[in-house]
Amino acid sequence: MLSQQIRTCCPSSVESLIAEIIIRMGDSGSITPRIGSMKTLLGIVAGAGASYGIYKLLSGGSFRRYKKSGGNDGLASKTSEGNIIHQSVSNLEPQHLNMLLTCLKTSNSTSERCRLLLTLGNAAAFTVNQHIIREYEGIPIIGGFLSDPAPEVKVQTLNALSNLCMNLQNQEQLKVYVPQVLQLIEMSPVNSDLQLAALRMLTNLSVTDKHQHLLKDAVTLLLHLLLVSDVTLQVQTLKVLVNMSSNPDMMDDIVQAQAPASVMLLLASQTSSEVLVRLLTFTGNLKSWRPSAQVAEELRRNRDCLFRVMLDESSELHGRLVQLLSHPDKEIQAQVAHILTYR
Numbered sequence: 001m002l003s004q005q006i007r008t009c010c011p012s013s014v015e016s017l018i019a020e021i022i023i024r025m026g027d028s029g030s031i032t033p034r035i036g037s038m039k040t041l042l043g044i045v046a047g048a049g050a051s052y053g054i055y056k057l058l059s060g061g062s063f064r065r066y067k068k069s070g071g072n073d074g075l076a077s078k079t080s081e082g083n084i085i086h087q088s089v090s091n092l093e094p095q096h097l098n099m100l101l102t103c104l105k106t107s108n109s110t111s112e113r114c115r116l117l118l119t120l121g122n123a124a125a126f127t128v129n130q131h132i133i134r135e136y137e138g139i140p141i142i143g144g145f146l147s148d149p150a151p152e153v154k155v156q157t158l159n160a161l162s163n164l165c166m167n168l169q170n171q172e173q174l175k176v177y178v179p180q181v182l183q184l185i186e187m188s189p190v191n192s193d194l195q196l197a198a199l200r201m202l203t204n205l206s207v208t209d210k211h212q213h214l215l216k217d218a219v220t221l222l223l224h225l226l227l228v229s230d231v232t233l234q235v236q237t238l239k240v241l242v243n244m245s246s247n248p249d250m251m252d253d254i255v256q257a258q259a260p261a262s263v264m265l266l267l268a269s270q271t272s273s274e275v276l277v278r279l280l281t282f283t284g285n286l287k288s289w290r291p292s293a294q295v296a297e298e299l300r301r302n303r304d305c306l307f308r309v310m311l312d313e314s315s316e317l318h319g320r321l322v323q324l325l326s327h328p329d330k331e332i333q334a335q336v337a338h339i340l341t342y343r
Contacts (some may be wrong), residue, residue, distance in 0.1 A: 121160030158197035219257035
């Protein structure tokens, strides 16, 4: 057994530790989603922007959805006589995860930290390991590497935390990292792997409404990010905004946020359909909100708020939606027609 072979984690043992664990896990680059329940399916739909009712259905237990860490090919697949060895993840025993965490705490090598974090992140794609990592106090160990000076270590840390987010009990510990993750988004180069990994974590954390309030001050940042990022980052940013706007309790904070008027320029046929579908979902969530006359009047006094930009009578929204009725994508046409029914 591995636990009998390796008692401590010196640099020379890390490679063999990871190698054996990968053999036990199978090819980490080819792990497939294991969707075993309706709750899992709802979690995936909610991440893409479903109705608020779905979030309520999710609030009763841990997620069983697998979310592969973005941008990772996994560690090199270990082979035996040229063939990839596949074994059940059930062969990854708790002591192996504990050893990985111990190695991570004592590692002085950037590349070694990346490999350890990648292995832990892939393991955290499975519900059983999400619980084990938490029980071994692994969340603060992993989360501590958000402060690592190496960007690649931060990326692997965020990928691991993102998978750990798919567990409601873990979220209670993970929520403390939200301010740091938002700061990484704000301070990192636009369209960087670091920004994308940070947004993926926030997407998973905001799938249910329990911790969405921690993002209420980030709406302006997310709206500005939409204007300067590429399609991949725009999609991930909108996933967070859709999750938040699907919660009626968040709407007051969202519509009061400062918003660039140029965000309306994205509601155009030239915008990627992948982006436009999610932007229209966000728009529909906003339009379904019904403020009182008094609240609406107060919001009109704030010239640069999202309410003025997208919801007020003076907004360009209606005209832009009408133009999108002729969009070649039938799904977009249907979304637009539905939004136009709101008064």
